[in-house]
Amino acid sequence: MKKSVLTLFTLIVTILGFSAIVVHAAPIEDMGLNGEQQLGVAVSGTVTSYFDGDNDPSQTVTSTYGTALAVTNKLSDYTGYTFYCWIVNGVVRTDLAIGYSFTMTDGLDLKAIFYPNGTNGTTLTYPVVFMDANGELLEVEYVAPNGAASAPGTLPTKLGFDVSVTPWTNTFAVVAGPVVTVLQYTKTNATEYAVTVVNGTINDLTSDTIEYNTVATVIAPAMSGELYFHHWEMQDLTVSYSASYSFTVVEAVTLTAYYATSSPADQPRVMITNDLALRSGYKTFIGQFYLPSGYSLVEWGIVSTASATAMTDIGTASVIRNKSTKYNATTKEFVLSITNANSASYRGYLICKNASNVLVTVYSDNAFNVVNGGFETDSIYGWNSYRIWKNESGIEAWQDARVVNDTYFGSNPYGRDGNYNLGVVWDGASWDQGSERMGHLRSSDFILGGSGWISFKLGGGKTTSVAYVSVRKTSDNTEIARFGNPNFNNTGIATAQYGSSISNAEAFLFQYYFDLSSIGTLGDSYYIVISDTTSYDWCVLSADSFITYYASDPTPGENQTATNIIPSILGIDTATNAIVNGYFATNFDGWENVNSTWRRSSDGTAYSSTNSTDSGYLGLVRSSAFSIVGNPYIRFGWGGSIRYDKQMFISVKEVGTNIEVLRFVRRDNLSSKENVDLDNHMLNLSGLSTSKLYYLEFCDNKTSSVGYMRIDELRFVPESEWNSVTSGDRAVSISGIPTNFIYTKPF
Incomplete structure (x- = not known):
């Protein structure tokens, strides 16, 4: 056991006073x-x-x-x-x-x-x-x-x-x-803390005990082949991009070295720890910065606000700039304590000058808040975009251009926080082009902390079953919450929230709050996914101000408490290799009529409308859970306006994660199909895991023309029956469906 790994000027206290944690920020x-x-x-x-x-x-x-x-x-x-x-x-x-x-x-x-x-x-x-x-x-x-x-x-x-x-x-x-x-x-504090290293060493070990307030150094070895060291992570925060990393030990930590196919960019960086909770009434942080060759230091510290904001920076309204004046010359660490009253939101910042005498400002991550939750970078920086439709870039919903700072449909205000938000119309895409696009937008991970409350703003999303925001567990992608925008185009509520008259609230950003600790666990890691899953008919969301940390419970105003609409899948405990009530013999038993827009007709088939000719109703019908152990092929009759394949389709989703693992559209030879006659279709689910359960969702997001769907006689069939029909009777499986949400950091 090695207690003193590196001593700096009679321990680090003689330079930085870490043990004291009394270098208070002067707001x-x-x-x-x-x-x-x-x-x-x-x-x-x-x-x-x-x-x-x-x-x-x-x-x-x-x-x-x-x-x-x-x-x-x-x-x-x-x-x-x-x-x-x-x-x-x-x-x-x-x-x-x-x-x-x-x-x-x-x-x-x-x-x-x-x-x-x-x-x-x-x-x-x-x-x-x-x-x-x-x-x-x-x-x-x-x-x-x-x-x-x-x-x-x-x-x-x-x-x-x-x-x-x-x-x-x-x-x-x-x-x-x-x-x-x-x-x-x-x-006087001789406490020792365990420092554990994954993919690296400390004192030639994978774990060692280090005395409080002592500097430790971890080493990431060089890898053979085409992998290069990329960065160190500690407590879900990126802390260094140097293979040899020195820091002050004040608690037990685990550091993980990550590798990539290329080395990280050499650029200025700053990080701060999570609150060390050392002093009553204060949040205490150790910060650390890095300056590449050619950069000169100007200013460093922590920006904070008294009320929670999605992304705090120097330009945030009412921001408090807590400057630091001292740092450890060897490790570039600094310490700041900020009163709880002034630190509902916070980030480390670093201002420096490059070789061209241009000022550069960078900010730290925060484990409790998602990166760029307010889109104030004028981009989707920190978020990952996933395509749905055949991996086609032209149908990709989420891109930097979708971050806007203007109004929509003329002079209608979004009601955003700050300067930017995710919009529904943007430069380079007309309304028809933009509303055709679909996809998922994944946030960075966040640790659920503080009071456990989160908040966000949503607009658009007329049908909440196809346009929504999900919260998922980082560890296994389980969806624990889902939220839509039930206030879509409610001008009365929009006027009350905005403070002046709103005549169009289709994309207006309504404020929502939710106590995530009521279903999640404080200290666990989660992430957010914004989903536009189909085309047109207002399956397009505007969004802003995702705040995932409140030190104390916020007080939602009227119509501001979000409702969790996560699917409750039927029949999980009794699931077999069968579609429950696939012939709709007993109305919708075994099915969930999600938007109350489907009905059973007198002939025993299911319609996505309130009568056999109504095309104005949108929504889903969802099956009970089933297994594919036995026969992985499904046969059924399908009719309606299924020529519109971006709006009329079948999703196969995984129980638990609710991730869409397959999407099917009408047969290739039915590209002009627009009548209620039932045509034979078959689905191939043989590529799915036999250890999991799944369910079906039939989506109707079409209002014009015939604009409704008809289904009947859903059943599993053996491989021999699959092989007995021509390939022309097989529904088309859409490629490019994202089946996981692995996060790529914005290095």
Whole structure:
């Protein structure tokens, strides 16, 4: 067992003070910038000159954000004084010359420490600079040559540490020159934590115990073949893209090394831990940043908001910019504690300049919130798009262009949060073209935490059985919740939520809340899928503001509580290799009439309408569960407007996940079929797993023309019967159906 893997300046506390977790963020309200910081924005700071104990004039300096700033001409006249050091945002820097060019940020605090010259090369007094182990300035005292300084009367306290018996690094009983002395601590918390490594090692082991507040290093080995190391993950967060990764241990963790066919892009990155829950009334984080060669550091910290938002960034309304001023020079780690009242949402941020002197801002992931839940990147960044129809790009529903910042159908507002949302019309696609598209959009994973509540905004989706939002377990893809937009085109509710009159609410974004902890488990990992599963007739969703973390229960307004419409599949416990009531002999027993739009006619067949000629009703009918053990072939009669294969089809879905594993449309030789006569069709399910159960969904999403479907005589048949009919009687299986939702990170 190795307890001290790496010691940095008498443990990391002497540089960063991790054990203390007392480097509190000083909230700085947003500067009013619309989006990212820009070089042309004017900001101000303070320059103070310390000449002796009674002489420290100060003045304000104004410049543009991110530019180089030499402040020699801003200092008070220092004739007769010798420059000693800078104190930059509370950190003593004896390595910087008086003419050093600083990077200008808002609130930059510079202190220049001088000491007075006497006659004939003598010195009148010397500065004694007292600083904390984390680099914070405690006090500056001026002492006559060979005199004694007095330590600050009140010293900081640090959780898990006591002030050392010999508290200061340099003595100040006889001051013969300028002195910087650092307060020292002795660790009282000797707790050891397990660090487990998957696909890598720590101290040549796959697991080791490391003392609290000690720096550990994990190593990912090089792989043979065409795989390259890509990144490390810890607690569902990407923490590093370096094969050798060093970090401070404050709890038991598991790190997993991931490999890919190419190395990651070398770009600036920042991460923060989940809340370490070390202090009552505060959220405490360890952050860490990485700068590639050619980039220079400007600013780093955590942006937060007092109320939950889908994606917090510098441009978010009412954002609080919690700047950090200190970091560990070796690991690039920093610590911030933010009050609970100011941290309903939070992300790490890093501002730097590239070699072209252009400012770059990057943000961290958050394990409790999905990436880009508000689409404020003006893209579907962080989301994965899945096609449904034959893998054709022209029918792909979800793409960057679908993120919009305007109105729909003229001047109708979406009622979005922030600047962007998923829209229903967009540049490059007419309404007909856009509404024809179908697909799934998968979020990043999130850990269900806090109160367990989630929220989102939905518009469109006239028929909730074909256009909906799902929540799935990351571990096995089980669907635990499904939500539609029951308020579709309800102008009264839209007006009440928007605050002014809404005349068209077809794509208006209605606010919904749901207590996911009522069906999910706090601490488990989930993801969201937005699904447009068929074409036209408003099977198209607008969406925005997916928030998956609330520290405390929100209070939904009227008509804002979401209803879980997840399918409850019939007959799971009694499922056999048979279609229950496939001849509809006993009305719809064994079937779920999902939208109440199907009926049994007098001849014993099932119609997707309220009468045999009504084409205005949309919806599904869903079978009971069945097994394919025995005969994997289904035969039945099918009629209606089945020529419209993007709107009239059969889905075979897996019990539990409710994932569509097969989709069938009418026979090739019925491409003009648009009458109620029943034509023989056969389905081949032989490629499915015999260890799982499945069910059928017959979808009618067609209103015009004949616009309804008719089915009857559904039954499993043996392979011999399958082989006895011509291939022309076989329904067409649509290729490209996504049967899993494996997530690809936006590296």
